[in-house]
Amino acid sequence: MAKTFSKEDVASHSKGDSPWIIIDEDVYDVSKFQDEHPVLQRVAGKDASKQFWKYHNEGILKKYKGQLQIGSLDTKKAAPAPPASAPAPKKADPEPKPTASSSSVTPPAIGAPQDPYGDLIPFADPSWYQGYASPYFNDSHAALRDEVRQWVESEIEPYVTEWDEAKEVPAHIYKQMGERGYLAGLLGTHYPEKHTPYRVKSVSSDRWDLFHEMLLTDELSRAGSGGLVWNLIGGFGIGCPPLVKFGKKALVDRILPGILAGEKRICLAITEPDAGSDVANLGCEAKLTEDGKHYIVNGEKKWITNGIYSDYFTTAVRTGKDGMNGLSVLLIEREAGGVGTRRMDCQGVWSSGTTYVTFEDVKVPVENLIGKANQGFKVIMTNFNHERIGIVIQCVRFSRVCYEESVKFAHKRKTFGKRLIDHPVIRMKLAHMARQIEATYNWLENIIFQCQSMEETEAMLKLGGAIAGLKAQSTQCFEFCAREASQIFGGLSYSRGGQGAKIERLYRDVRAYAIPGGSEEIMLDLSMRQSLRVHGMFGMKL
Ligand code: HEM
Numbered sequence: 001m002a003k004t005f006s007k008e009d010v011a012s013h014s015k016g017d018s019p020w021i022i023i024d025e026d027v028y029d030v031s032k033f034q035d036e037h038p039v040l041q042r043v044a045g046k047d048a049s050k051q052f053w054k055y056h057n058e059g060i061l062k063k064y065k066g067q068l069q070i071g072s073l074d075t076k077k078a079a080p081a082p083p084a085s086a087p088a089p090k091k092a093d094p095e096p097k098p099t100a101s102s103s104s105v106t107p108p109a110i111g112a113p114q115d116p117y118g119d120l121i122p123f124a125d126p127s128w129y130q131g132y133a134s135p136y137f138n139d140s141h142a143a144l145r146d147e148v149r150q151w152v153e154s155e156i157e158p159y160v161t162e163w164d165e166a167k168e169v170p171a172h173i174y175k176q177m178g179e180r181g182y183l184a185g186l187l188g189t190h191y192p193e194k195h196t197p198y199r200v201k202s203v204s205s206d207r208w209d210l211f212h213e214m215l216l217t218d219e220l221s222r223a224g225s226g227g228l229v230w231n232l233i234g235g236f237g238i239g240c241p242p243l244v245k246f247g248k249k250a251l252v253d254r255i256l257p258g259i260l261a262g263e264k265r266i267c268l269a270i271t272e273p274d275a276g277s278d279v280a281n282l283g284c285e286a287k288l289t290e291d292g293k294h295y296i297v298n299g300e301k302k303w304i305t306n307g308i309y310s311d312y313f314t315t316a317v318r319t320g321k322d323g324m325n326g327l328s329v330l331l332i333e334r335e336a337g338g339v340g341t342r343r344m345d346c347q348g349v350w351s352s353g354t355t356y357v358t359f360e361d362v363k364v365p366v367e368n369l370i371g372k373a374n375q376g377f378k379v380i381m382t383n384f385n386h387e388r389i390g391i392v393i394q395c396v397r398f399s400r401v402c403y404e405e406s407v408k409f410a411h412k413r414k415t416f417g418k419r420l421i422d423h424p425v426i427r428m429k430l431a432h433m434a435r436q437i438e439a440t441y442n443w444l445e446n447i448i449f450q451c452q453s454m455e456e457t458e459a460m461l462k463l464g465g466a467i468a469g470l471k472a473q474s475t476q477c478f479e480f481c482a483r484e485a486s487q488i489f490g491g492l493s494y495s496r497g498g499q500g501a502k503i504e505r506l507y508r509d510v511r512a513y514a515i516p517g518g519s520e521e522i523m524l525d526l527s528m529r530q531s532l533r534v535h536g537m538f539g540m541k542l
Helices: 007-011 049-055 058-068 139-166 171-179 210-221 226-246 249-260 376-410 424-453 456-493 498-514 520-538
Strands: 020-023 026-029 069-073 266-269 285-288 294-305 312-318 327-333 339-343 354-365
Touching: 007 020, 020 049, 026 058, 058 069, 058 139, 139 171, 139 210, 139 226, 139 498, 171 226, 210 226, 210 376, 210 424, 226 249, 226 266, 226 294, 226 312, 226 327, 226 376, 226 498, 266 294, 285 312, 294 312, 294 327, 312 376, 327 354, 327 376, 376 424, 376 456, 376 498, 424 456, 456 498, 456 520
Parallel strands: 266 312
Antiparallel strands: 020 026, 026 069, 285 294, 294 354, 312 327, 339 354
8 A cells, every 4th residue: 555644744855865745645755856856945845846847847847756755644535536427538447458459349330429538637638538530540549549548648648848958769679669569559450360369459440440550640749859759650651561561471471470570670761862752763783693593782761760770761763764663672781881871960859869871881682672673652652641641640749739838737737817728818818729620630531541441553643633632731840839838938939958858859850740751842832733733633624
């Protein structure tokens, strides 16, 4: 049983080597912390809840509770049980319950609302989290949401600022992505059971769909760090699908199990110092040897996410003439030799490992060709929809994080005698954030549903334009929300760390979303050109 103390017990620790304080009726021994936090001496022996919540957010308690809490006040009551009639908003359950497979249980009717979940701040979560009906989400999505949120809130979010500053995410977190079955679920295809023994605990693989994939990325993004999300899924999410969809069976069978287990890492190497969104102009060359058994690769790739950690590089190379019909995609293995990687210093996504890659006479077996020779453009294009949708999911959640942090902060910070939330100008900022978030998210849900209802080549053709437009919409929404949140947080989002840490970091991450995967300008133009072309084929009348 947890220890209990009276207020007098705590008061007796107001001086000396072992100061105690009270926060929300829990008792903390802060002696190990007082050297780096001398202000604690002022409140030693007292209830410091009010001061604590003025200067910190929940993340700090989550991070330090385990080390510093020694018990609770004897007056603290156990949390009341929820009323039987109305289900209380749920926080993540420690142990998510597996949902049965579709073969053994009839899922609830389509559109039936799920129990309310999370903090219930309006627009801070998708509406189906807050008790509103949805045609897309069922009990298996609710179970996954719980499972991922629990993991992110306990093992990731409290440490994200530390990791971002160190420009590194601990390797065991990536390994867990494999062991929890998440990497396998992020491929934009059916769940690849054959190549991995790992399964997602709360959803059977026969029920896995694109909405599970979406919500996995969404919940990871709640940690509020593009660097974290790109570290965990940035290379894999765009580098692995081409291997799975277009790689030769022997190659896939050999390397996919290690990748899905989180033991080996893969990235996508397309962009070069001189060619980005205009992929048809890529110059990294691959020459076939005279015996036709190998390609010799020479060239450079720039801004490659996860490159420094990667064992495999899904690489766009020039095997033929200029333009899009001379491109191929090769799976280059680091252990072949001749692959150089160095970390690049960038404005944002610090912990993602943005890399400059050099290939010098790298010998690659022809068996590592992904797709057909000189038809790599199709492989690259097919990949773009999945990549862009991933970017959109992250941008919408990052926008929500900016909004949610702002709503919470606006309820505690006072200026001119009023809380920020009581100033109309602040409510106006929040309203503009919310309307953009909801518009973007609802378009996203519709696109996910369309993707799920179509075969991939059809989706590439029919949805390419809309997805490009949505990508631009989402990055502009994110940029707007990061800016407005920064204005609301003021100086706290100008300095790094502390209460404004997420906002300061996300503000720096914006360009990492607005530029790669097709810049906003190219996306908007493509959205019209592609949609008009496709609808012309459908018989559009002008
Ligand atoms: C368990 C108790 C506490 C812990 C673990 C703790 C931890 C921290 C940490 C890690 C920071 C660095 C900034 C951040 O990451 O948020 C910080 C900042 C700060 N803390 Fe605490 N703290 C505690 C209690 C208190 C109390 C009781 C007070 C006030 C009497 C206080 C006042 C402050 C102030 C003024 C800052 C600087 C805020 C800023 O830069 O805006 N802390 N604290």
